[in-house]
Amino acid sequence: MQLLLIHSDYIEYETKKRTPVAEEIESSMKRGCMEDALTAFIAVESYDEADPDDAVKNAATEIRKTAGQVKAGRVMLYPYAHLSSELSKPAVAVDVLKKLEETLSSDYEVKRAPFGWYKAFKISCKGHPLSELSRTLRTGKDVGSEGNKKDVVKEGVEDVGKGAEVVSEALKSEEKAVSHWHILTPDGELLPAEAFDFSEHTDLKRFVDYEISKSRAVDRIPPHVELMKRLEIADYEPGSDSGNMRFYPKGTLMKRLLEEYVIDTVSKRGAVEVETPVMYDMNHPTLKKYLDRFPARQYSIESDKRSFFLRFAACFGQFLMNRDMTISHRNLPLKMVEMTRYSFRREQHGELVGLRRLRAFTMPDMHTLCGAMDSAITEFKNQYVMCMDVLADIGLDRDYEVAIRFTRDFYTDNQEFITELVKTVDKPVLIELWDSRFFYFVIKFEFNYIDTMNKASALSTVQIDVENAERYGIEYTNKNGDQIRPTILHCSPSGAIERCIYALLEKAHLTSEAGGVPTLPTWLAPTQIRLIPIADRHIKYAEGIARAMPGVRVDIDNRDETVGKRIRAAGREWIPYVVVIGDKEVENGVLSITIRAESVKVEETAPKLHERITSETAGMPYRQINLPMMLSQRAIFFG
RNA sequence: GCCGCUGUGGCUUAGCUUGGUAAAGCGGCUGAUUCGUAAUCAGCAGAUCAUGGGUUCGAAUCCCAUCAGCGGCUCCA
Numbered sequence: 193m194q195l196l197l198i199h200s201d202y203i204e205y206e207t208k209k210r211t212p213v214a215e216e217i218e219s220s221m222k223r224g225c226m227e228d229a230l231t232a233f234i235a236v237e238s239y240d241e242a243d244p245d246d247a248v249k250n251a252a253t254e255i256r257k258t259a260g261q262v263k264a265g266r267v268m269l270y271p272y273a274h275l276s277s278e279l280s281k282p283a284v285a286v287d288v289l290k291k292l293e294e295t296l297s298s299d300y301e302v303k304r305a306p307f308g309w310y311k312a313f314k315i316s317c318k319g320h321p322l323s324e325l326s327r328t329l330r331t332g333k334d335v336g337s338e339g340n341k342k343d344v345v346k347e348g349v350e351d352v353g354k355g356a357e358v359v360s361e362a363l364k365s366e367e368k369a370v371s372h373w374h375i376l377t378p379d380g381e382l383l384p385a386e387a388f389d390f391s392e393h394t395d396l397k398r399f400v401d402y403e404i405s406k407s408r409a410v411d412r413i414p415p416h417v418e419l420m421k422r423l424e425i426a427d428y429e430p431g432s433d434s435g436n437m438r439f440y441p442k443g444t445l446m447k448r449l450l451e452e453y454v455i456d457t458v459s460k461r462g463a464v465e466v467e468t469p470v471m472y473d474m475n476h477p478t479l480k481k482y483l484d485r486f487p488a489r490q491y492s493i494e495s496d497k498r499s500f501f502l503r504f505a506a507c508f509g510q511f512l513m514n515r516d517m518t519i520s521h522r523n524l525p526l527k528m529v530e531m532t533r534y535s536f537r538r539e540q541h542g543e544l545v546g547l548r549r550l551r552a553f554t555m556p557d558m559h560t561l562c563g564a565m566d567s568a569i570t571e572f573k574n575q576y577v578m579c580m581d582v583l584a585d586i587g588l589d590r591d592y593e594v595a596i597r598f599t600r601d602f603y604t605d606n607q608e609f610i611t612e613l614v615k616t617v618d619k620p621v622l623i624e625l626w627d628s629r630f631f632y633f634v635i636k637f638e639f640n641y642i643d644t645m646n647k648a649s650a651l652s653t654v655q656i657d658v659e660n661a662e663r664y665g666i667e668y669t670n671k672n673g674d675q676i677r678p679t680i681l682h683c684s685p686s687g688a689i690e691r692c693i694y695a696l697l698e699k700a701h702l703t704s705e706a707g708g709v710p711t712l713p714t715w716l717a718p719t720q721i722r723l724i725p726i727a728d729r730h731i732k733y734a735e736g737i738a739r740a741m742p743g744v745r746v747d748i749d750n751r752d753e754t755v756g757k758r759i760r761a762a763g764r765e766w767i768p769y770v771v772v773i774g775d776k777e778v779e780n781g782v783l784s785i786t787i788r789a790e791s792v793k794v795e796e797t798a799p800k801l802h803e804r805i806t807s808e809t810a811g812m813p814y815r816q817i818n819l820p821m822m823l824s825q826r827a828i829f830f831g
Numbered sequence: 832g833c834c835g836c837u838g839u840g841g842c843u844u845a846g847c848u849u850g851g852u853a854a855a856g857c858g859g860c861u862g863a864u865u866c867g868u869a870a871u872c873a874g875c876a877g878a879u880c881a882u883g884g885g886u887u888c889g890a891a892u893c894c895c896a897u898c899a900g901c902g903g904c905u906c907c908a
Contacts (some may be wrong), residue, residue: 413901421842423901430899504908540832540906581836609862655908683908727865752865760869774867786868793868831842831858 193240193247193288194275195254196233198315199262199323203231205270205305213282214308221306229266229303230259231315234292235275242282248291250329255296258325262318267296268338269304269314269373274568282308316780318501342364373404374623376596380611383625393620394417395642399593400622402648416697417546423766424829426547435544435551437690440829442718445818447554449716450689452813455558456581458685461574463527463558470534474499476805478664479508491536502536506557506733507682513666514561519668521563524678525571526668529558535688538714542789547694548649550815555688560681561661561668568656568679569609575635575683576613579652582685583639585812586692587713591699592651593642594621599628599634606635613637631683632659641695644702651687651695656680702764711789713811714768718819720805721746722762726755726774733778737771738821745817751824763788 204225207217232255255267269289273279280288286307293304303313317323375388375396385404390397420426425443429436439447454458455465471493472479490501503509510528519526534552543549560575562568583592594617603610603625612683614621636655640648659664661677669829670676675816687691700710721732721744731750740748749758754774762770770786777783782795820826 417901428900434899507908537907542832542902543907544905545901722870726867729865736870752870754864755867757870759870763869769866772868776867786866828841828858 193237193253193329194235195251195325195327195329196272196275197255197325197327198231198233199258199264199318199320200229200231200268201316201318202227203229203268203270203313203315205311207309207311209310211310215286215306217309219302222370223455224305225267226266226268226301228264229268230262230264231268231270233270233272233275234289235272236280236288240288241280241284244288245291247288247329247455248295251288251292252295254329255292255326256299259300260322262320264300266301267303269293269296269302271666272306273306295750309602322608370627371401372625372627374625375620376611376614376623377620378615378618378669380614385622388620396593396620396622398646399595399640399644399648402646403595403622403624403640414425414546414643414647414698415701416547416643416694418547419697419701420547420693421830422764423697425697427542427830433551434541435539435549437547437550437552443693445718445815447689447711447717449813449815450686450692451533451554451556452815453585454582454686454689454802455529455531456813457585458527458529458556458558459580461527461578462525462528464530465511466513466530467530468506468530470505470532470536471500471502472508474501481663491538502723503532505535505555505682506532507559507660508532509558510559511660511666511680514559514666515664519561519678521668521670521676524561524563524668525567525681526561526678528557529556530802531556531689538643545831547690547697548643548647550688551689553691555684556686558683558684558685558690560682561678562681563667563668563670563676563678565656565679568681569606571681572635572654572656573613575610575617575654575681575685578590579639579654579683579685580617583652586686586696587716588641588651588692588695588699590619591641591695592639593648594637594639595619595624595635596618596635597624599626599627601629602634629658633657639687641691641698643695643698645704649687649691649695651691653684653687655682656683710787711766711792713769714805715809715814717766717768718745718765719747719765719817720744720809721769721771721801722765722767723748724755724758724762724770724772725750725776726772730773730775730778734773737773737783739800742803743814744802745815746824747819749815749823769805771801 194200201590202225204223206223208223223621232251234251236247247341257265259265267291271285271289279285289304289307296302305313327718373385374382375385376382380746385400390400393606408820420443423442424702425446426437428434429438449700459465474480474492475498490504493500493502512526512531531554533801535555536552538550539549560571562571583589595615596613598610610623610664633655636653638650638653640646640650657680666678666680667675668678696712700712704710721738721741723737723746724736725731725748728750731748734748749761751758759770759772766788768788770788771783773783782797783801784793785796785801786793
């Protein structure tokens with residue numbers, strides 16, 4: 193049996209039309225209503241046929257328990273076929289419902305909506321944490337042993353009429369404002385999307401298709417999934433919830449480098465780093481309002497008698513911190529950043545693929561408090577440019593399509609500013625124009641990576657928030673001593689770190705499809721130099737070379753394998769510099785180096801090679817190798 | 832969340848239609864080999880065939896459920 197229990201201010205229904213399985217009812221049952229009732233939507237299932245009385249008993253227990261918790265004295269039993277795809281025979285269902293009504297009526301005021309009728313109904317859910325509960329009840333122990341289950345015919349259709357309405361905040365926010373789609377060119381020409389000539393902008397075309405027509409023709413596993421495993425970067429973790437990944441040492445190193453890079457970058461531009469909790473009180477007045485809009489998207493945690501949700505960004509913690517701060521106009525723009533490890537979003541199952549979209553992910557989240565809109569716009573521009581630089585440094589220079597989304601009012605006031613943004617990236621961008629504001633921001637942009645499967649994933653983004661300063665009570669003091677609400681910018685300079693890795697892998701795959709050599713940026717390569725000593729007697733010399741390479745990740749393949757095989761292994765790991773060391777090198781002090789990116793072999797001294805790599809990775813973070821230097825000592829994480 | 836496909840040693844896969852001792856390559860271990868740029872040779876170990884139930888004398892194979900992955904739909908602050 194499936195139960196959906198709603199603690200409601202009121203529930204009312206009216207029968208509209210009978211279905212073939214309708215029970216005969218008296219006119220008094222044709223309509224009904226009940227105030228302050230626990231409404232139990234019920235689907236009796238084929239499993240219950242084995243022991244209907246037990247099903248009644250279990251359901252009664254469950255309803256009593258919940259009614260006790262929410263202190264409800266009235267119960268509405270409401271047959272609802274849509275809760276299950278394994279419905280019982282109608283006769284059994286009617287029998288169970290009637291017995292349930294009888295059982296409960298000793299303690300509660302009970303009403304029962306008729307079975308097998310199309311009904312219009314209205315319900316108002318109280319909305320407190322216990323007000324919505326669902327339960328799956330299974331009778332007996334030998335569940336599933338009846339052989340006739342598959343033969344059950346779904347004819348027990350009770351349905352709701354067209355007047356059905358569930359009043360809830362979540363649903364209200366589903367309303368969509370109208371979007372208008374355009375392309376804005378660097379010359380300042382604004383065209384409806386369908387009028388634009390995409391022939392020289394195929395990636396933009398794929399992006400626009402994804403956004404507007406939602407074309408999703410796909411027939412393959414995303415290429416990065418195999419790569420993330422084979423390169424020992426990351427993998428699924430069946431012991432956790434889906435979308436929560438494990439990261440192997442190489443992947444962890446890459447993540448740390450990216451994280452460090454982003455934090456360094458924003459710090460240089462004046463951001464201060466903070467740390468805030470990962471979970472928040474579900475019933476905190478400020479947070480609740482915000483949360484109510486998307487109740488199904490959170491992970492929730494019950495602890496003692498309180499409910500918490502896991503953050504989906506750093507907004508909560510930072511805004512709560514901002515509210516308690518004393519801020520002067522002299523402090524603006526005031527930037528705070530956190531590398532959220534993790535942010536949590538319960539994305540739908542079908543969306544979770546590899547590293548593209550996760551339920552637990554690492555995201556830099558920066559918030560900037562600005563004064564009036566003009567200073568917010570100046571800051572927005574700065575951060576837009578910074579995001580371009582960040583993606584370029586990460587290795588995704590111009591590998592993205594731009595979307596800028598704003599309200600019509602904002603556009604009217606700031607047309608020139610938006611054209612300037614487009615000029616800055618110097619390529620046409622997708623414009624989404626809303627007639628009215630229905631999010632907390634008036635403008636946002638994203639840089640989107642478009643993969644081989646034509647899926648778009650947002651990387652960098654900045655938004656101008658005109659709502660949350662008010663909601664959270666954030667203020668600064670202006671020159672005249674007045675308390676003023678700031679305008680707030682939300683910025684994730686790189687987007688989710690895992691997603692950057694996804695984009696780098698997808699890009700590398702694209703390169704190899706096109707006949708090139710797939711690579712990672714040298715500053716991110718888990719091993720930057722692989723030394724291959726030809727015989728055991730060359731290992732000592734190789735160790736000396738490794739010691740002479742400070743600030744570079746070097747390892748030594750000292751395994752008892754042929755040179756050919758070790759060369760191949762280095763290639764499969766995408767190691768940018770591979771050095772073979774034999775008698776010749778030991779004698780003349782020159783190294784034989786294969787440069788992966790250029791597919792060439794060069795002869796160079798160790799200091800020269802060192803200088804080559806340090807200049808190639810200049811300005812980017814360095815961390816030491818995250819595995820034993822000797823390959824013979826390494827365990828295998830995958831494969 | 833819904834619909835469909837898939838799940839076999841650490842990895843990649845054969846076997847499943849038509850039920851009857853689970854097969855191979857890679858990887859691992861042991862030994863030989865000390866090697867000059869994309870897979871050295873030989874031997875050994877390693878699998879409750881995703882999990883739970885059912886049908887059957889007998890299930891990797893047929894049926895049901897669950898879990899996970901993938902694809903589609905839906906959704907996306």
